[in-house]
Amino acid sequence: MAQLWGGRFTKETDQLVYNFNASISFDKKFYRQDMEGSIAHVKMLGKQGILTERETEDLVKAVKDILHEVETGELTISHEYEDIHSFVEATLIDRLGDTGKKLHTGRSRNDQVALDMRLYTRQEVLAVDELLEEILQVLLKVMEEHVDTYMPGFTHLQKAQPVTLAHHLGAYFEMFKRDRGRMQDIYRRMDYCPLGSGALAGTTYDLDRYYTADLLGFAGPALNSMDGVSDRDYLIEFLSALSTVMMHLSRFSEEVIIWNSNEYQFVEIDDAYSTGSSIMPQKKNPDIAELVRGKTGRVYGALVSLLTTMKGIPLAYNKDMQEDKELAFDAMDTVKGCLALFTGMLSTMNFNKDRMEASAKNGFTNATDAADYLVNHGVPFRDAHGIVGQIVLYCIDKNIAIDDMSLDELKAISPVFEEDIFEAVSMETCVRKRLTIGAPGQEAMKKVIALEKEYLAQDWKNEIPDWEKSLMK
Ligand code: ARG
Numbered sequence: 001m002a003q004l005w006g007g008r009f010t011k012e013t014d015q016l017v018y019n020f021n022a023s024i025s026f027d028k029k030f031y032r033q034d035m036e037g038s039i040a041h042v043k044m045l046g047k048q049g050i051l052t053e054r055e056t057e058d059l060v061k062a063v064k065d066i067l068h069e070v071e072t073g074e075l076t077i078s079h080e081y082e083d084i085h086s087f088v089e090a091t092l093i094d095r096l097g098d099t100g101k102k103l104h105t106g107r108s109r110n111d112q113v114a115l116d117m118r119l120y121t122r123q124e125v126l127a128v129d130e131l132l133e134e135i136l137q138v139l140l141k142v143m144e145e146h147v148d149t150y151m152p153g154f155t156h157l158q159k160a161q162p163v164t165l166a167h168h169l170g171a172y173f174e175m176f177k178r179d180r181g182r183m184q185d186i187y188r189r190m191d192y193c194p195l196g197s198g199a200l201a202g203t204t205y206d207l208d209r210y211y212t213a214d215l216l217g218f219a220g221p222a223l224n225s226m227d228g229v230s231d232r233d234y235l236i237e238f239l240s241a242l243s244t245v246m247m248h249l250s251r252f253s254e255e256v257i258i259w260n261s262n263e264y265q266f267v268e269i270d271d272a273y274s275t276g277s278s279i280m281p282q283k284k285n286p287d288i289a290e291l292v293r294g295k296t297g298r299v300y301g302a303l304v305s306l307l308t309t310m311k312g313i314p315l316a317y318n319k320d321m322q323e324d325k326e327l328a329f330d331a332m333d334t335v336k337g338c339l340a341l342f343t344g345m346l347s348t349m350n351f352n353k354d355r356m357e358a359s360a361k362n363g364f365t366n367a368t369d370a371a372d373y374l375v376n377h378g379v380p381f382r383d384a385h386g387i388v389g390q391i392v393l394y395c396i397d398k399n400i401a402i403d404d405m406s407l408d409e410l411k412a413i414s415p416v417f418e419e420d421i422f423e424a425v426s427m428e429t430c431v432r433k434r435l436t437i438g439a440p441g442q443e444a445m446k447k448v449i450a451l452e453k454e455y456l457a458q459d460w461k462n463e464i465p466d467w468e469k470s471l472m473k
Helices: 015-021 024-047 053-072 084-102 109-145 165-189 209-215 225-230 233-259 287-311 319-324 326-348 353-361 367-376 381-398 407-413 427-432 442-457 466-471
Strands: 150-155 158-164
Touching (some): 024 053, 024 209, 084 109, 109 165, 109 319, 150 353, 150 427, 165 233, 233 287, 319 326, 381 407
Antiparallel strands (some): 150 158
16 A cells, blocks of 8 residues: 655565554544544635635535545545545545645644544543533432431441431532533643644644634644644543543442442442343342443553653654554543443432431441530530440440430430430431531532532533633734
């Protein structure tokens, strides 16, 4: 197969070298972005008088045709070409002859691939943002339904204090909200068009880079051509943000797996989202959650791989950078799949309110509140801590909860206790009285839910920050 760059070579490339070098098997993934970039480039060349009106029209139409045919399956992207750029150009030349040969005027594959990857990543950033928004919608709905569903809150996986399911899930709401913030942030920072950077030093043609940037929906052109062709920061940032999304999903998965266990039975995963065992008929396994937890590793892997690839690369483009694609594509597809499946699992999951409440009622989750009761009656906190410690020991011995003790039993340990202790350490009181913002008390929780609703009603894409406006001039 003749290469775009065959001119100065006298020998055919060794087949193994050719295979090693070729990227079409994976860069065909951004065929659409490649052709959209070409259309914008040709339009700009036409506007600048570098191509005639006729040439511009013919090229734009032919690229659109090729795109359409690839999309409908009429035209297959042949792996005989080195990369997607060569495939498109060769097909154009095939159809338009000399006009086709003008497509690459004032462009290098270096700025072309930089553009394609950026356009593709931008689309994925928005797709992940949308999936994050969906999981937030589901979370908010479950939170609204479970403001009064009590459950134990844990530290060290030991029961600590009672919370509510709404409150527990609200923690994940915050995490995914921050993940969206990172998507928005990355989107803004990557919003500059590398096309027109040429191989590394711009071109001698009178390109209108502002126009190309505008046609492709960027805030403006990348302001340094060497950086334009060799910047992959946005991709590293995205992989880092995706790794954080996976870390959140993995923690959540771990909890779902624990909650779904025979011992806990806090939740039941819907049949549609569980799997059975080939040998043990009783099994209903949380495979989706386990897979999400497991796939976290490959997303981290993509981040570390690209960081490592980029660390030794001198300016500007070097072929190492072709390694930015396969693992990054895999990470993007993995995260999108995990988010979609986890959201489906969450929205169909059954929360076992009674089991959660029963669990919150034992395990001394009200011990802190019993100590606070004593403090409110004049006992110094450290002494109160000691008294309640004795109570807990007593209860463990008798296999009862603090609430099950009689007033006489309590008074035998501290005379400060009165009849109102039972109300003070009831699970409902323990939660209800935690009403500072961010706490599980119903009053606080409802305020937070209202704020989250307001947050979800906004569309960040409509708000261009001031710093970006100043760069758009
Ligand atoms: N396949 C290459 C990549 O993905 C495209 C750029 C090739 N440029 C070059 N000068 N060889 O990075």
